[in-house]
Amino acid sequence: MKRCYPPLWLAASALLVLLLPAARATTVIAPTFDRMVASSDYIVRATVKSVVSDWRQNPDKPGERYIGSMVELNVLEVIKGTPPSPLVLDLVGGRVGDKELTIEGMPKFVVGEETILFVKGNGRQIIPLVGMMHGKYNVRHNKLTGRDEVFRHNGDPLYNEQDISRAASTDGAPSSQQTKAANPLTASDFATRIRNSAKSSNRESSK
Amino acid sequence: MGLLALVSVSGAFGFTFVLNKNTGLPIKWPEGTIRIKILLGDTKTLSDGTNYNTSARAAAQTWNAIIGSAQFQTDLVTGPAGTAGDNNEVNELAFADKVYGKDFDANTLAVTTGYSTGNERVEADIIFNTSYTWDSYRGNIRSGSYDLQRVALHELGHVLGMDHPDDATPKQTVSAIMNSHIGNLDTLTTDDTNGVQSLYGPASVPPNDAFANATLITLTGGNTTSVKGYNTKATRETGEPRNVDNPGAHSVWWRWTAPSSGSVTLDTGKVDATTKKIDLTKGESSYFDTTLGVYTGTGVSSLTKIADNDDIESGVVQASTVTFNVVSGTTYRFSVDGWDGDSGGITLNLNFNSVGGTLPSITTQPANATVNSGSSVSFSVAATGTEPLSYQWQLGGVAISAATSATYNIASVSTSQAGTYTVVVSNAAGSVTSNSATLTVNTPAPPPPPPSSGGGGGGGAPSVWFVAALAILGLARHRRFS
Numbered sequence: 001m002k003r004c005y006p007p008l009w010l011a012a013s014a015l016l017v018l019l020l021p022a023a024r025a026t027t028v029i030a031p032t033f034d035r036m037v038a039s040s041d042y043i044v045r046a047t048v049k050s051v052v053s054d055w056r057q058n059p060d061k062p063g064e065r066y067i068g069s070m071v072e073l074n075v076l077e078v079i080k081g082t083p084p085s086p087l088v089l090d091l092v093g094g095r096v097g098d099k100e101l102t103i104e105g106m107p108k109f110v111v112g113e114e115t116i117l118f119v120k121g122n123g124r125q126i127i128p129l130v131g132m133m134h135g136k137y138n139v140r141h142n143k144l145t146g147r148d149e150v151f152r153h154n155g156d157p158l159y160n161e162q163d164i165s166r167a168a169s170t171d172g173a174p175s176s177q178q179t180k181a182a183n184p185l186t187a188s189d190f191a192t193r194i195r196n197s198a199k200s201s202n203r204e205s206s207k
Numbered sequence: 208m209g210l211l212a213l214v215s216v217s218g219a220f221g222f223t224f225v226l227n228k229n230t231g232l233p234i235k236w237p238e239g240t241i242r243i244k245i246l247l248g249d250t251k252t253l254s255d256g257t258n259y260n261t262s263a264r265a266a267a268q269t270w271n272a273i274i275g276s277a278q279f280q281t282d283l284v285t286g287p288a289g290t291a292g293d294n295n296e297v298n299e300l301a302f303a304d305k306v307y308g309k310d311f312d313a314n315t316l317a318v319t320t321g322y323s324t325g326n327e328r329v330e331a332d333i334i335f336n337t338s339y340t341w342d343s344y345r346g347n348i349r350s351g352s353y354d355l356q357r358v359a360l361h362e363l364g365h366v367l368g369m370d371h372p373d374d375a376t377p378k379q380t381v382s383a384i385m386n387s388h389i390g391n392l393d394t395l396t397t398d399d400t401n402g403v404q405s406l407y408g409p410a411s412v413p414p415n416d417a418f419a420n421a422t423l424i425t426l427t428g429g430n431t432t433s434v435k436g437y438n439t440k441a442t443r444e445t446g447e448p449r450n451v452d453n454p455g456a457h458s459v460w461w462r463w464t465a466p467s468s469g470s471v472t473l474d475t476g477k478v479d480a481t482t483k484k485i486d487l488t489k490g491e492s493s494y495f496d497t498t499l500g501v502y503t504g505t506g507v508s509s510l511t512k513i514a515d516n517d518d519i520e521s522g523v524v525q526a527s528t529v530t531f532n533v534v535s536g537t538t539y540r541f542s543v544d545g546w547d548g549d550s551g552g553i554t555l556n557l558n559f560n561s562v563g564g565t566l567p568s569i570t571t572q573p574a575n576a577t578v579n580s581g582s583s584v585s586f587s588v589a590a591t592g593t594e595p596l597s598y599q600w601q602l603g604g605v606a607i608s609a610a611t612s613a614t615y616n617i618a619s620v621s622t623s624q625a626g627t628y629t630v631v632v633s634n635a636a637g638s639v640t641s642n643s644a645t646l647t648v649n650t651p652a653p654p655p656p657p658p659s660s661g662g663g664g665g666g667g668a669p670s671v672w673f674v675a676a677l678a679i680l681g682l683a684r685h686r687r688f689s
Binding site for chain 1: 225227292295305306307308309310311312313314315316318319320321322323324325329362365370371373374375378387388
């Protein structure tokens with residue numbers, strides 16, 4: 001049997017996440033907030049400008065094709081790192097004509113939506129977001145409060161950035177562990193906490 | 208432009224599906240065998256005694272045990288590990304460190320990729336990330352290694368078209384192997400079973416497959432009701448009519464008797480007011496492209512078609528709907544089939560509109576009467592029911608002209624009007640006929656006999672005989688004076 005074995009550092013990090021409570025996913029292991037921030041190449045608040053799908057060649061298998069998509073973003077705010085301009089995410093999956101390639105667990109991009117994205121490995125990864133769907137948070141304007149609030153990929157409000165590491169639900173039980181606050185985080189609050197985490201991470205790495 | 212990914216929505220029980228965004232219907236395999244090649248390898252013996260290939264095959268067999276119209280082919284297990292091809296219309300399970308030449312995210316255990324055309328899946332591959340250590344065992348998750356079998360069970364659920372209930376909009380909170388996270392659960396739950404059987408049906412033939420075994424529908428919620436079923440593994444009968452002239456292949460039958468006249472709207476799915484697509488979120492829609500037919504008659508080969516339909520909106524909303532008038536007491540037969548052999552879970556919604564509401568009900572029946580000829584008589588009826596009520600009196604079953612109110616008066620009865628009277632009371636919902644009331648007409652009394660001689664009588668009108676006598680006497684006197 002031909003197997004590729006992981007490098008030691010990857011195996012070690014896998015072991016680390018295995019120890020996280022209720023943080024395992026079949027396709028994706030939900031990352032912690034700090035790890036998401038640290039792992040991201042850049043983090044932006046942006047609106048989706050366009051989504052275009054086409055057939056591409058698999059570089060590892062000449063002659064084999066797959067459907068990919070380019071998601072063009074209109075960056076409203078750079079929260080971490082230095083994204084290219086224009087910023088276009090390169091994803092596996094999409095629709096060409098009547099044929100569609102889906103990657104289960106891939107986040108949905110809707111033209112016009114506002115979102116906070118933890119981008120990693122754009123052009124190299126299947127989905128260039130940390131933890132696939134965990135790397136995308138939608139921002140919705142609350143007309144009653146006037147706040148721009150942050151929501152998880154499954155539509156749950158994000159009350160605390162640490163909730164990122166929690167699974168969306170547990171077996172048959174509501175997400176009672178989820179931190180309940182009066183209101184979901186605002187986009188600016190979330191951005192502040194991301195920046196604080198990034199600063200903390202930088203301090204740790206510079207020691 | 209627009210949505211990049213297929214939209215996930217919730218089902219009635221929490222289960223969710225990968226949907227065709229054009230139709231709103233789940234993407235699934237056509238009936239038959241889902242060919243899979245398990246290229247995970249068979250050289251390493253795992254904790255439960257399996258190897259990677261046989262562990263994954265056991266997961267496929269777990270799904271096979273509960274689904275009807277499609278089955279994973281599991282005899283294609285190959286010995287050595289191999290790689291999955293892209294867009295080759297072969298379904299493969301393999302280990303890899305890349306997918307389509309791109310890296311896994313560091314947090315991703317396994318990925319299921321699926322190609323589809325329209326509502327049909329045409330290829331799906333499962334790639335297990337070689338960055339992780341894999342084993343095969345039951346029970347709680349162990350530290351340091353992932354159970355390939357439960358991950359395969361989850362990913363094969365994706366291959367079948369299932370999605371994450373906890374990622375649905377709105378989110379569902381259920382116990383399910385199809386939830387987005389792995390945990391101590393290592394078997395399918397009721398929600399997983401309900402979900403996959405909505406797509407492929409159970410392994411059994413539906414009880415209402417044969418026309419003669421049509422399931423009886425009764426109105427349970429006022430004038431509406433919804434019934435559930437499936438048509439996977441159902442077959443057509445000799446002489447059976449075709450809905451919308453489509454060949455079909457998997458018809459099932461219901462029957463319903465109209466309690467009163469009116470109209471019925473029958474459908475196999477509801478439309479979401481916002482998306483204008485079929486709405487699977489409320490458990491009111493079927494999970495496949497249906498056809499629907501309404502018939503009357505008692506023999507499957509001699510039915511009279513009343514109405515049929517393919518799509519609510521051709522090619523877009525692939526649920527079916529018909530509206531037709533019904534006559535009180537008539538039994539209607541409903542056939543649900545799949546367009547070009549499609550099949551799956553059925554929801555059939557019936558909305559009965561009894562037009563005028565409640566049928567008339569007679570509270571006071573007309574009474575018998577006996578009168579003399581030339582006398583007057585009156586018949587009356589009292590009835591309740593949705594207004595307006597109308598009346599038609601009949602004599603011997605024949606409508607009487609201008610006798611159209613609750614009371615029927617005859618000013619001067621003749622003997623020809625004797626007989627059996629009924630009244631038909633009607634409204635928009637239908638009509639009822641009263642009990643019979645009999646009119647008896649007495650004929651006039653015969654003339655009295657002539658008076659006897661010497662007899663006198665006092666008082667009263669002079670008799671004919673007396674007048675005649677006077678006339679004779681008067682004539683005699685007239686002759687004497689002459």
